[in-house]
Amino acid sequence: MKELRMIVAGGGTGGHFFCGVAFAEAFLERYPQSKVVFVGVRQGIEARTHLSDPRMSIRFVQARGVLGKSVFDKVFALFTILGGFFQALGILWSVRPRLVLGVGGYASVPVILAAWMTRPLMRWNIRVIDQNSVPGLANRLFARLGIPAYSGFASPGFREIDLPVRRALRRPQEGARDFVWPPKNILVMGGSQGAKALNQAWIRLLPDLRNFDPDIQVFHQTGAHSLENCRSAYENFQIRAECFVFSDKMADYYQAADLIIARAGALSVFEIMEHQRPCIFVPFPFATHQHQLRNAEAVQSSDWILLETDLKWSKLERLFNSDRPKLPKRRQGVGLQWESVIQA
Template sequence: MQRRIIIAGGGTGGHIFPAIAIANALKKIDPETEILFVGARGKMEMEKVPQAGYKIEGLEIAGFNRSNMFKNLLLPFKLLKSLGQARRIINEFKPQAVVGVGGYASFPILRKAQGKGIPTLIQEQNSFAGKANMVLGKKAKKICTGYDGMEKFFPADKIVVTGNPVRGNITQSSVTREEAAQHFGLQRGKTTVFAVGGSLGAKAINEALHPLLASFVEKDIQLIWQTGKPYFETAKTAAAAYASHVKVFEFINLMDFAYKAADVVISRAGALAIAELCVVKKPVIFVPYPFAAEDHQTFNAQSLVNKKAAILIKNDDAAAQLGTTLFSLVQNKALMEQLEENIGKLGNTNADMVIAKQVMALIG
């Protein structure tokens, strides 16, 4: 019997890359499995999923807009339309199981699948569950979580703590520190900081780093700075005078190289970023994005801070505190080793396979 599975969700790299990792694991278990992705039209999954070799259908759906209330007027119509599109996709593809990875497109598809009695599995990446997943969780067969202690959001008997899937090119990377340094034009043997704000960049991190560039040169510390598109030109101009120590990039595809080159990482606290940092075992300063749904990035980061596995600076405090915190961390070898050891304990390199086996078990 050929298995047919839908994987629904997306919106950001944080949802898409784990979804592709799960799809790859399903194919490893049974290469004959047919997988269809369902995403939101106009979002990055429509490009990234076909690049990974999978078919995708797009729904006309958008999320709740927290910054512009007018844009929410069309939401009920878009939701109704996407529910109709979801019904058509399910009727045509006839999946035996549906996986929701979070993001706009997962709700309509899982809702329709549950209405038809098709078994569903939710992959909840964050330590604070989203509202849509909490609703869907009531009828889901299994809920795979990235964090423990999720009983406050979901029925305890459905939860499987799997950790979050990490891209294979990071878990299986064999790049050496020398190759990584060479790739970014860095000098070998010097302390290196990697600052990354997710696929779209992070305003607070970028604006806090800008006035520190001269200090990097003075202290002989190198910086790999992924700015995201909006800040790239500003950063490039600012860094021109400090090019010996500061390397600016709009976007970095070879994340395994960047992690390998770094002694310390400054990062947002999305679930994917955290899962990757646990696997690569790097001391990290988190600056959580405060406008993420239910402020889940702060909860994610706090759960690591509680285990002495990370440092947290609030978004609004980044300008005042990032420099002091970073430069004192780099000098405190004992603290760096403690953070490295504790974050490494949370690393999970086979979450994708554990989740894939749970999906296959739903089909039988």
């Protein structure tokens, strides 16, 4: 098979970049003799992530965000993006991709613009994918330019698809564990942005949690700044717990959990649905356009969605004692499979 090349443009945050990784893995599974080039920014998470597959590589362009910035910063960002545009032209010329996939964030802007402006000459396919229920500014712009646009949730101007899950996080095809209820093992995930506030709210519940079941076990992704505080809290209340900042065994934790308490970033939502676990979503209250709340509302019953201020034992106890725990799922199926996004 002839070698195909795909550029994945975007990043900055894990939600954008790791969505791109999932699509890249799927592309290479379909076209194993091919290569994927990520294009991001040096200040983003993509610059700190090791790509273990030798068929994947990464390059960088200049770009800055404009949302919430001063007038001066917005002007400076536009000039930065202009510089990134010319860098992107050079990358496109050297890689000669069959497909350019934008995964959102300001890091995608110079690459997708460069690809769009040169498409009549170079004939490459361009598509953009947004993870959230409220697409970002960059992807809304690209959709208006006529670029095929896809989203993990229903949104005007975007075709709705399921998001792929990274290979390391997929549910085992054989030997998958069923959850038990009431829960014996709880997985708590605060996300990259909102871990501290969720951790503080959760720690206040530990005395009641121990009274509910002294043998309960917690797996807790704490974030970098709360690791020791959380460990101390579990030790003080004599609750068995594994606390960690990051783990490459998240699929094992998903499988071990009987209940998940998590933010509602798009990738987390689809990973939890992949593993078919009951989940209490606690949306990050400062997410742009409240997209985490909307993500959760798209897949979960309202009584299993709690705001941070509502994360109290009285509400948790009622859910723990419910006869029918709620697994997040779509209200209805989607008509388009995500595999069509990577069709070269």
